[in-house]
Amino acid sequence: xxxxxxxxxxxxxxxxxxxxxxxxxxxxxxxxxxxxxxxxxxxxxxxxxxxxxxxxxxxxxxxxxxxxxxxxxxxxxxxxxxxxxxxxxxxxxxxxxxxxxxxxxxxxxxxxxxxxxxxxxxxxxxxxxxxxxxxxxxxxxxxxxxxxxxxxxxxxxxxxxxxxxxxxxxxxxxxxxxxxxxxxxxxxxxxxxxxxxxxxxxxxxxxxxxxxxxxxxxxxxxxxxxxxxxxxxxxxxxxxxxxxxxxxxxxxxxxxxxxxxxxxxxxxxxxxxxxxxxxxxxxxxxxxxxxxxxxxxxxxxxxxxxxxxxxxxxxxxxxxxxxxxxxxxxxxxxxxxxxxxxxxxxxxxxxxxxxxxxxxxxxxxxxxxxxxxxxxxxxxxxxxxxxxxxxxxxxxxxxxxxxxxxxxxxxxxxxxxxxxxx
Numbered sequence: 075x076x077x078x079x080x081x082x083x084x085x086x087x088x089x090x091x092x093x094x095x096x097x098x099x100x101x102x103x104x105x106x107x108x109x110x111x112x113x114x115x116x117x118x119x120x121x122x123x124x125x126x127x128x129x130x131x132x133x134x135x136x137x138x139x140x141x142x143x144x145x146x147x148x149x150x151x152x153x154x155x156x157x158x159x160x161x162x163x164x165x166x167x168x169x170x171x172x173x174x175x176x177x178x179x180x181x182x183x184x185x186x187x188x189x190x191x192x193x194x195x196x197x198x199x200x201x202x203x204x205x206x207x208x209x210x211x212x213x214x215x216x217x218x219x220x221x222x223x224x225x226x227x228x229x230x231x232x233x234x235x236x237x238x239x240x241x242x243x244x245x246x247x248x249x250x251x252x253x254x255x256x257x258x259x260x261x262x263x264x265x266x267x268x269x270x271x272x273x274x275x276x277x278x279x280x281x282x283x284x285x286x287x288x289x290x291x292x293x294x295x296x297x298x299x300x301x302x303x304x305x306x307x308x309x310x311x312x313x314x315x316x317x318x319x320x321x322x323x324x325x326x327x328x329x330x331x332x333x334x335x336x337x338x339x340x341x342x343x344x345x346x347x348x349x350x351x352x353x354x355x356x357x358x359x360x361x362x363x364x365x366x367x368x369x370x371x372x373x374x375x376x377x378x379x380x381x382x383x384x385x386x387x388x389x390x391x392x393x394x395x396x397x398x399x400x401x402x403x404x405x406x407x408x409x410x411x412x413x414x415x416x417x418x419x420x421x422x423x424x425x426x427x428x429x430x431x432x433x434x435x436x437x438x439x440x441x442x443x444x445x446x447x448x449x450x451x452x453x454x455x456x457x458x459x460x461x462x463x464x465x466x467x468x469x470x471x472x473x474x475x476x477x478x479x480x481x482x483x484x485x486x487x488x489x490x491x492x493x494x495x496x
Contacts (some may be wrong), residue, residue, distance in 0.1 A: 081201050081202070081260070082260060084258060085201055085258070085259045085260045086201060086202075087258075088255045088256070088258035088259045089197065089198065089201060089210075089214070089255075089259060090213065090214075090217045091217070091251070091255040092153075092194070092197075092252060092255040092256055092259065093194065093214045093215075093217040093218045093221065094217045094218065094220060094221035094224075094255075095221060095248055095249070095251045095252035095255060096157070096190065096194065096218070096221070096252050097217070097218040097219070097220075097221030097222045097225065098221045098222075098224065098225035098228075098245075098248040098252070099157070099160055099164075099225075099245055099248050099249045099252060100160075100187070100222070101221075101222050101225035101226055101229060101245075102164060102225070102229060102241055102242060102244065102245030102248075103128075103160075103163070103164075103183055103245070106229055106233065106238070106241045106242075107121075107125070107167070108121050108125070109233070109238060110167070110171065110233075110238040110239070110241065110242070111124070111171060111176070113238045114171045116171075120173075124173070124176050124177055124180055125180070127177050127180050127181065128180030128181070128183060128184050129184075129427065129431065130184075131180060131181045131184030131185060132183075132184035132185075132187060132188055132427060133424060133427035133428070133431070134184075135184055135185040135187075135188040135189075136188050136420040136421070136423040136424040136427065137417065137420045137421060137424060138188075138420070139185060139188030139189040139191075139192065139416075139420055139423075140188070140192045140416040140417040140418070140419050140420025140421070140423070141416070141417045141420065142189060143189055143192045143193050143196055143416035144413065144414060144415065144416045144417050147262075148261050148262055149193050149196040149197045149200060149262045150193075150197065150256055150259060150261060150262060152189050152190075152192075152193040152196075153189075153190060153193040153194065153197065153256055154253065154256060155186075155189065156186040156187070156189040156190035156193060157186070157190065157249050157252050157253055157256070158253075159182045159183070159185065159186035160182075160183060160186045160187075160190070160245075160249055161246045161249045162179075162182055163178075163179040163180070163182045163183040163186070164179075164242045164243075164245040164246040164249070165242070165243075165246050166178055166179040166182075167179045167242045168239050168242035168243050168246070171239075188420065188423060191419065191423065192415075192416035192419040192420060193416070194214065195211070195402040195405070195406075195415070195416070195419055196262070196415060196416055197259060197262055198210045198211060198214060198402075199406060199415065200262035201259070201262070204406060205352075207402075207403060207406055208348040208349060208351045208352035208399070208403055209345065209348045209349055209352065210348070211344075211348050211398075211399045211402055211403055212344040212345035212346065212347050212348025212349065212399050213344070213345055213348070214344075215340060215341075215344035215347075215348075215395060215398045215399055216340070216341045216342075216344045216345055218398075219337040219338070219340040219341040219344065220337075220341050222337050223334050223337040223338065223341075225248065226333060226334060226337075227334075228244065229241045229244060229245075232244050286408075286409060286414050286417065286418060286421070287421075289408055289409075290469070291404075291407070291408050291468075291469055291471050292408045292409070292418060292421065294463070294467055294468050294469070295404050295408075295422070295468065295471075296421060296422060296425040297425075297463060298360070298364070298460055298463050298464055298468060299401070299422055299425040299426050299429060300425050300426075300428055300429040300432075301429065301456055301457070301459050301460035301463060302364060302367065302393075302397060302426075302429060302457075302460050303425075303426050303427075303428075303429030303430040303433055304429040304430075304432050304433045304436075304453075304456040304460075305367045305368070305371065305433070305453045305454070305456035305457035305460060306367055306390075306393065306430075306433070306453075306457070307429065307430035307431075307433035307434055308433040308434045308436075308437035308438070308449075308453065309370065309371060309374060309390075309437075309450075309453055310332060310387065310390070311434070312374070312437055312438075312441060312446060312449060312450065312453075313374040313377075313383060313386075313450075314328075314332065314383065328380050328381070328383060328384065331383075331384045331387075332383050332384055332387045335384055335387055335388060335391065336387050336388065336390040336391035336394055337391070338391065339388055339390075339391020339392060339394075339395065340391050340394050340395045340398065343391065343392065343395040344395045344398065344399055347359055347363075347395050347396055347399045347400070348399050348403070351399065351400065351403060351472070352472070355470050355472045356400060356403065356404055356407070356470060356471050356472050357464065357465075357468060357469075357470050359396055359400060360396065360400055360464045360468065361461065361464055361465060362392070362396060363392060363393045363395070363396025363397060363400070364393070364396070364457065364460045364461045364464055365461050366389040366390075366392045366393045367393055367453075367454075367456075367457030367458075367460060367461070368454040368455075368457035368458045368461065369389060370386055370387075370389040370390060370393075370457075371450050371451070371453040371454035371457055372450070372451075372454050373386045373389075374386060374450050375446075375447050375450035375451060375454070401419070401422050402419055404422075404471050405418040405419045405422060407471035407472060408471060433453070433456075436452070437449045437452070437453060440452055
């Protein structure tokens with residue numbers, strides 16, 4: 075017989091640090107890979123090829139990764155395997171920056187990331203229950219943003235004063251405290267939450283993939299995600315490439331500020347986003363975050379000073395805070411009580427990958443033939459379509475959610491109760 079336990083404060087604090095160190099680790103697989111490979115005489119074509127392998131492997135792995143997390147009773151196991159695969163990826167990059175090891179590293183990292191994101195959401199769901207999930211996801215996003223900003227600074231210093239290779243040894247090293255934080259979280263299959271008894275009907279409602287794909291809310295939000303990333307993914311690269319040409323040594327500082335400032339905005343706003351989504355519903359918050367996309371694109375179309383990039387990028391922080399919290403929260407609304415929460419997150423991740431791939435391809439094509447201004451107008455139009463779709467078609471999902479804490483008062487779990495739905 076499995077012993078049931080209540081959620082401990084230590085587990086919740088460890089989840090904060092897990093998000094912090096996971097963000098540290100993931101930062102090492104950002105723009106640092108391209109500069110590292112270039113320092114080893116890779117051509118831009120070769121770099122683009124291996125990065126495309128990583129993108130494709132991540133897109134292909136989104137749905138299987140979510141389904142794999144759903145299949146595991148203890149979600150900590152999925153997170154541990156994913157972090158282990160990321161350590162392996164970082165070591166392959168650091169030890170042997172040649173074609174086959176780099177491709178293997180990109181494939182391992184792509185699949186690991188697609189398990190890690192839903193695993194963190196599932197651990198959060200298990201620890202706090204459905205009623206407090208919005209607050210918890212906002213807190214996760216805050217710690218992840220702080221972790222990304224700290225890691226970007228550390229990795230930049232290591233790359234500058236040691237070597238580009240040192241960035242990936244540091245990435246592997248930062249995964250160790252992530253595993254320690256994960257070990258401090260209690261098993262998710264032994265947790266009990268007050269007033270969280272699933273009905274027999276809920277226990278039987280484990281949707282198939284086909285049934286999930288027929289859910290109007292899931293399909294509409296997936297379409298919103300495609301349009302969001304179609305508008306967002308290429309925006310900063312396009313703007314930075316145009317207005318920073320000829321800056322010289324200061325260009326890296328401006329690009330770094332364009333990354334760090336939105337992370338600071340995300341860290342400040344994410345808890346508010348989570349609380350407000352529970353209080354006011356999902357649609358008003360989605361409209362707020364998505365509305366920043368067309369405004370940002372139009373501002374980029376009109377600026378010529380590289381120093382204006384940073385204040386415009388503050389709007390990216392608003393959009394990122396809303397999107398980062400709302401994706402797993404709406405997934406919980408749609409599939410949290412049907413045994414397909416992580417599969418739903420995987421489907422949303424696939425939609426994001428499709429939108430981002432189309433964005434970079436289409437924006438580059440239009441910019442080459444018609445100019446950057448026309449390309450920005452196209453990105454603004456995609457963002458406006460995303461806003462219109464949320465406003466005109468996206469239903470409110472909060473009212474359809476089955477709260478796992480019956481009193482819904484957001485109080486911490488301190489007493490005995492029945493076991494939560496797994």
